[in-house]
Amino acid sequence: MEQFASGWKRNYYGKGDVIVYRLRRRGEPSVFGANIKMLVYGDAFWPTYTTGDNTGLIATDSMKNFIQREALSYEGPDLEGCCQFLGAKFLETYPQVEGVQVSAIEIPYSALTEERIAFAPSGPERAMARIELGRKGTIEAASGSRGAAPSRALSATSTPRFPTFWTGRSTCGWTLIGFTTSPRMR
Secondary structure, X not given: OOOOOOXXXXXXXXXXXXXXXXXXXXXXXXXXXXXXXXXXXXXXXXXXXXXXXXXXXXXXXXXXXHHHHHHOOOOOOOHHHHHHHHHHHHHHHOOOOOEEEEEEEEOOEEEOOOOOOOEEEOXXXXXXXXXXXXXXXXXXXXXXXXXXXXXXXXXXXXXXXXXXXXXXXXXXXXOOOOOOOOOOOO
C-alpha cells in the first residue's frame, strides 16, 4: 500500500520502474538518469474497481510512454524538477486525474575518461525525490539521498523498490490520448 501526503486513497494505480536517460554533450552532469514511478488517483477510476468500466482508465503502458516521451522535454538537472514537470504535464493531459504522485531515484553515472565520451554506473549514493500534485497545486515535495550515511541524508534514506500496479481488469475502454500503443479492445 502506498502513502500519499494528501491522505488515504480508496483507488489508485500507476506505473513504476520507468527508466529515462538524457545525455548532454557539454556541462554537468553529462548523463541524467532516473528510475521513475507515477501513481494516479481520482474518482474517475472507481468504476474500474466496482463495475469493470475502464472508460476513464489510463493504461499503465500509456503512462510509461508518457513518462519516457515527456522526460525528453525536461531540460533541468534535478529530480525534483523532473517529478514536478512530469506531474504537471500529466494533470494537464488527463483531466480525469485528480492527483498524481511522481517519484524518482537517480541512476548516477561517472565518466570513464577525461574526454567524457564513455560513462559507467556509479554509486551507491543516489538522489531521490517525490512530488504529489493535485488540481490546486503541490501537495508534497520531498527529496534526499539513498545509500548515504544517515548523517548525510536530507530526507528519508530508504525507498522500496517500485512495482507496477494493476487492477487485473480488462483493457477494454482505456482512455486513448496520444501515448497508447495497445490496440483498443471491444
